[in-house]
Amino acid sequence: MSPWACQPEQSRGRRYPEDAAPTRTEHQRDRDRIVHSSAFRRLVYKTQVFVNHEGDLFRTRLTHSLEVAQLGRSIARPLGLNEDLVEAICLAHDLGHTPFGHAGQDELNACMQAWGGFEHNLQSLRVVDALEERYPQYDGLNLTFETREGILKHCSHANALRLEAQEPGGVAARFLSGRQTSLEGQLANLADAIAYNAHDVDDGVRSGLITLEQLQAVPLFAHFHAQTLAAYPQLAQASEQRRLLYETIRRMLSAQVYDVIDTTRAQIAQAGVAHVDDVRAQGQRLVAFSAGMQAQSQALKHFLFHQLYRHDQVMQTMDAARQVVRELFTAYLQQPAMMKPRFAQRALQADQEAVKARAVADFVAGMTDRYASREHERITGRQLLG
Structure with a gap:
């Protein structure tokens, strides 16, 4: 691993100390605890965009989390980051999500306004810290600081103050001091965005709510759609539209992955970081798209918001x-x-x-x-x- 990665042997540890495992690192243990949790299993019947009864082939929170983890590891390895930590954060990032996707989250937040609201990132932390009941010694999964820090992607100021009072210098401290999370945490956050943009295109077309013709208005998609047809002109046939869509998305994903790797390498070198503490002290995130790819990703996100997420049927x-x-x-x-x-x-x-x-x-x-x-x-x- 690179010197700026989170080294498992230098972990800040768990809230309840435990003896080291003989064959696994601390972050491998975190990953395994997450996979065996009840909350992880429930993700198979939680909505991504389409509600569970609407079809068997649409993404769920579980398949989404697996795709995020795959993308995260693919980017972590060439950057020399802690792959096990990235995977653990990716697999756990949606454990606190409500049923019915963002609609369920928004409604539960409205219901809880008089009592502090509801944040699904904070709920994911509650799941691993308190709500899982598996061990006789403590509530929750007793994950390492680094995994818990990565799970808490966003946090309101009020909730950060409350968490900091409970755990001084803990996972919420960075939201009050303006510091950053680890590169592994930053990567898990970006891998999440890459994954859902790509698979929502796939599910949107599969559902019939958006078409390949509409997607021509999105520069990122249109570029790789044209590139695919130039390489495989036979895919222009109506019977080959699924292959055309898959190959276009595959190329689109690869381009984003390579862009993140190249941009992040350049930003790490420019920042001169030599340790994970240097990463946390930065004023901005180092794991990022280039400016051009960021603009294209935002254009795709804007398209999906208006054409899919706000579709009358949805x-x-x-x-x-x-x-x-x-x-x-x-x-x-x-x-x-x-x-x-x-x-x-x-x-x-x-x-x-x-x-x-x-x-x-x-x-x-x-x-x-x-x-x-x-x-x-x-x-x-x-x-x-x-």
Whole structure:
């Protein structure tokens, strides 16, 4: 590994000290704990863009996380970064996401406004720090500082202050001091964006909500679409459109990966970093696209926002999903005993409304799409989805 990578033997350790494993590094252990967690398994039935009942071949939070991890490792190796740490962060980054994607997150945040709101990145940290129940010695997965730091990609000032009070100098300190996360954490964040832009193009075309013709308006896609047809003119046939789309996306992904590698190498050299502490002291992130690729990536993101995420069919489903989340939250807040026992007990024993509401938010956030839909139908007698 490069000297500016997070060396596993120099980890800041775990909140509850443990003996080293005989055959695995600390960050390999983190990865394994994440993969074996209940929250990780539930990602298979959580929405990326399309709700679970809409099709078996669309991405879920689980397949998305696997794709992010693959991209992360592909970029980490030539940069000499800690691949195991990158993989652990990538696999865990969405553990706290609600059912029904961003619609569910936005609605749960609205429901929790009186009690501090809801941030899915912060919820992912709550999952690995407290909500998983696997070990007799502690709650959570007891992951290393470096993995937890990378999971917390974003954090409001108010939540950073609260976390800092609980853990001085911990994973939220950088949001108050203006410092950066490790290169591994920065890479996991960018790999997330690369992955969802690419696979949302794939799922969008598969769904019929966007077309190859519409995508010609996106320079990044149009360039590699033309390049693919020049190399394989037979793919212009209607029967070969899937191969044409796959090859275009493959080339588009490769170009972004190589751009990140080249740009990051140049920025590391220019910054003169020699240690992970130098990375954290930088005023800006070092893992990045070039200016040109950043502009093209943003153009693709803008296209997907307007043509896919705000498509009438998607919005109709998401409106129903928001209603499911809102009505579940309200019902559980009024009657906590309807929740699973461990969450019901927390809510019923709460001496403050904020503690009670947070228990409800934890329960709702942990639901899969189909469990939330079934619970809503059981409680209300109405079927809004599926």
